[in-house]
Amino acid sequence: MILGAFTNDSFLTERNIISILGASAALAMVVLAESLVLISGKFDLSLESVVGIAPALGALFVLPAAQAGFGTELPVAVGLLCIMLVGAGIGAVNGLLVVKLKLNAFIVTLAMLIILRGLLVGATEGKTLFGMPEAFFTLATSTFLTVPASVWLAGAAFGITGLLLKYHRWGRALYAIGGNQQAARAAGIRVDRVLLGVFITAGVLAAVGGLIQTGYVGAINSNQGENMIFTVFAAAVIGGISLDGGKGSMLGALTGVLLLGVVQNLLTLAQVSSFWIQAIYGGIILLALMIARVTTGRAQD
Template sequence: MNDVPSRPAGDGASSDRSAAATRTVLGPLRRLALGRVRDLALLPAVILLLVIGALSNDNFIHRDNLVNILGASSALGLLVLAEAMILISGKMDLSLESIAGLAPALGFMLVIPAASAGLGTELPTWVGLLVIPLAGAAIGGVNGLLIVKLRLNAFIVTLAMNIVLRGILVGMVSGKTLFDAPNAFFTLGSSDWLGVPVSVWLTGLCFAVAGWFLRYHRLGRALYAIGGNAPAARAAGIRVERVAWSVLVIGGALSAVAGLVIAGRVGAVNANQAQGTIFTVFAAAVIGGISLNGGKGSLLGALLGVLLLGMLENLLTLAQVSSFWIQAIYGGIILVALLVTRLTTGEAQD
């Protein structure tokens, strides 16, 4: 009879503990690596578009044109940042584009004289500038009250608010263009720092701060928990209603600042400012990996989505493609992104 070598007592338990420890260490690392891959999923598409643009038009990769793409995408970036955080929390806001039109118009009209279509108050410049983000935050707060406190459908509420705000803006300006404002109102959209528009620096800073907040701060992580499973987040002690309401307020303020950037680039405010932008905002967010179901997505992916659409629009403009076709392409991009998400994850978009 052959002797079977005996294994020292405790070796099995020791091996199990070692395997468990290995899984404990490697598990988060694998999830982190997978998250990084998802964050950078659009990077090959951005690089490919750069190559296509360079081959099709010599002016595309010129420094001035690339800086112009960044400047033109900065306001969109702020709107996408606002929408991305709201979507991660499990809500949505269709009124951001009208906030970007109404809030700057209100700030302008409080400062400019009545002869220039102002309200006749002629308040100091700093007051008008302060009113703009406060107005956006107030509108976001009203949306939050209706959605979070009264539990009304976010899509219907913000769609109605979008229509209401656009109507108020049209009535306020009465078909006029507001342009006779102090230079401070145009600084964000027209000034440069180190050869790069100030609006680009601002957008980059906002994305960096918000990205750090979502990744490392407990309230930022709470957004993902709320968007993923609100009842479970509530059971874990997270103040779901307060956090969700706060995100809508912050989104409104960011949208108002985005409107100020647009006004600075154009040099004026009119009733059509930012109209229709919400479709581009959703396109950038969706192709950037932000889930419409909430609880998933990263701001890095959303930022790459903004850059991709900005480069695409610039390339199509250089190719003299009609703006109507550009909108159709954006719509197609949203549909393709939804189909890819459905096929790769197996999750339905409710």
């Protein structure tokens, strides 16, 4: 923030700060989803594809055939509900494969990422979807006290989740499972049920993130969410979410999101080419890991 203030006079203006928050809202929802999965000791790489496929299917059910839709022309409310159900359904499939069949979470969700990416391209026929009802854009376009509704929603989601993790037995169970699944099971925690619920919740949150992204962009293309998972993991790691499970906080994860949002905005104001942003994100991750290693004095497994 200090660097930004010296780099560009418009950086600390109210308009630019709101712009950073609005641009970070979709990412925040997906980071929240991934953070819950990581705390439980698992991975979910498919969340970036959920960001694309969930709102796309909702739009295709609503749009007429003349606008590349399925021609069903379902009511808008049903289309929005479909977005949430698609996210929940994908999360449930991931959860069943990982929890019940005991398959490797990394490989399962990587395969699901590829499957869903292919389904998105096939369903949209590689086209960009336009002309969705205004309700698909409401979260990104409507404001309260000049701040987009998507920002308020993301803030509320992080706040509520943070309280649940700290004070509710579900949150304590999640940390226990991520720390030592066998010990958690021996303590009477219903590990399978909690993990399945985490995957479903993550799918729904990613679907909401996709809806926010749709409103922010104003359309849905066949590569929506592509490569987003790298930024999601960057924000989570920078925010102190442990890849080993059982550690991390929502405040830390939110800090990671905002740091990346500020960095991207600063680079844009400094007229740095977007091609360099991913490389800079990687450097930030390495720097964050080294700082954590020095400050904690503990080796990182």
